[in-house]
Amino acid sequence: MGWLIGLDWGSSSLRAMLFDSEGGVHETRHRAWGIRQLPQGGFEAALSSICAGWPACPVLAAGMVGSRQGWHEAPYVDTPADVHALAARLVTVAAADGRRIHIVPGVRDGAGPNVMRGEETQLVGALDVQPRIAEGTPLVLPGTHSKWVQSHRGRITGFTTMMTGELYGLLCKHSILRASLPDTSAAAPGHESFNDGVLAARASGASGVLTRLFSARTLMLDGKLDAAAVPDYLSGLLIGEEWRAALAAGWLDRGEIPVLIGDEALCLRYRRAAALFDLPDPAWIADAAARGLWRIARVAGLAVDRTPPVPMELPG
């Protein structure tokens, strides 16, 4: 196996990983070049710049880069979908600098309907790391648009979306609850306020967390919630709502141990919320995107060049 460049290219950021011939991540680079805030020169310039000095190896990209608003649309693969279905449906673009970029398709679940882009690659990685995940175990990918996924024998069979991260951002940035927020973001993490939010979501029962959202303002007006702690309280309300809704919808049974896939700090919040719902501590898988990109590339037969890598652009 030769070297590979993997791109995790979403709406708000771009992460590039250079894999060595064993699939180890040799170097990682981050830029704020999400597909909605590209540098001058667009996709081409962003790619050239972030890969500067890296070898002339294949590039595999996952995420919103393959959406209708991305570099090139990679049509959704329908559920049930596994690594082979994804690898067979890569869309290839030739960049001006000579690199070939292969884009992983997203996955569409006809029921709902529901769609994902980027999470399918993390799921491939997670199922590669832990192939023995028990059948039916819910896989949870927290984020802007959290995904709750069912899998069966390594295939994504169904999923749904909660706009948790996006709602959190909207409420903190644009809503009346924002009036409560101090100008500077609080440095101290508000564990207690987060917990209060989770418990309020749990207590909302079948009526749901939208019946409690306004309490982020009224508790503050009442002097029971510090203005600086409003974001943590909101975070608790909305993450708590995911656990509440998951139990109510049957995405998760009490006693089942779900698997969290994603960023450590965010997954830690989901674990704390699960504890407040008296749920068993979820398992956690990190760096699933890198592992997924490598696995899809291998199945697709990319990165087969065995000659030593040569940098495309020499520094200076």
Add this chain to the structure above:
Amino acid sequence: MGWLIGLDWGSSSLRAMLFDSEGGVHETRHRAWGIRQLPQGGFEAALSSICAGWPACPVLAAGMVGSRQGWHEAPYVDTPADVHALAARLVTVAAADGRRIHIVPGVRDGAGPNVMRGEETQLVGALDVQPRIAEGTPLVLPGTHSKWVQSHRGRITGFTTMMTGELYGLLCKHSILRASLPDTSAAAPGHESFNDGVLAARASGASGVLTRLFSARTLMLDGKLDAAAVPDYLSGLLIGEEWRAALAAGWLDRGEIPVLIGDEALCLRYRRAAALFDLPDPAWIADAAARGLWRIARVAGLAVDRTPPVPMELPG
């Protein structure tokens, strides 16, 4: 009874009504001068301008004008609260032009906690129009922050808030769902899409509407929802969620006929949604704010001057 000026002064608009000596509304004026977008000169200038040419009679104001961010804070009256409690706690401000402005306090419900400003005046008006509203009938005031109110013998005994209108605005203006929206607002009301949204909220059951929010995007991507109809679908989802949550929380029993208080077009949406939940058609009370202002003024002993009104500022 003498003449009276009533102000319905909220976050985003100002409405002034000149009442004749019988409580009839002689003239109404609207301006976009909510307390967050005042004209140069602030509250004083807004008041002088909107009352230009009107008699030197008492002014009674309700709404966010009495909040901490308003002209002068009128501290909340706790539940249970009736017209006498409100009339006894008016806060009076002397304007530079010589007018005296009496501000109606908001109401606070310790359980929750929850607060309202402006709705208490509409409730006084509604209970004045229909004093025989059955005990326990839920009173619903749709809006930016919808209120679901319980009353007992003409008193506001408890209430809760759903941020329905504000969430709708945030999602249409700032969220990823906005990407779907055409530049021009659709002229044709999307009854069918609204209904689809209501039914999706109902079908969400105990899991709640946040499990369905993303469908506003995926149905559009799937070609099942016209981009121009996304706002109506969202409106249906969120108004449907109010009925769903109200039933789940026990604010409303099936078979009970709630009373809607507010704007006709918005109340019509709530009535259509109720029908899709197989609920009886709600009653509807309009112009409750005007009636409430008049009633509070009467109980407070304002507008007692029996001499003919004299304009404060003559035209020209």
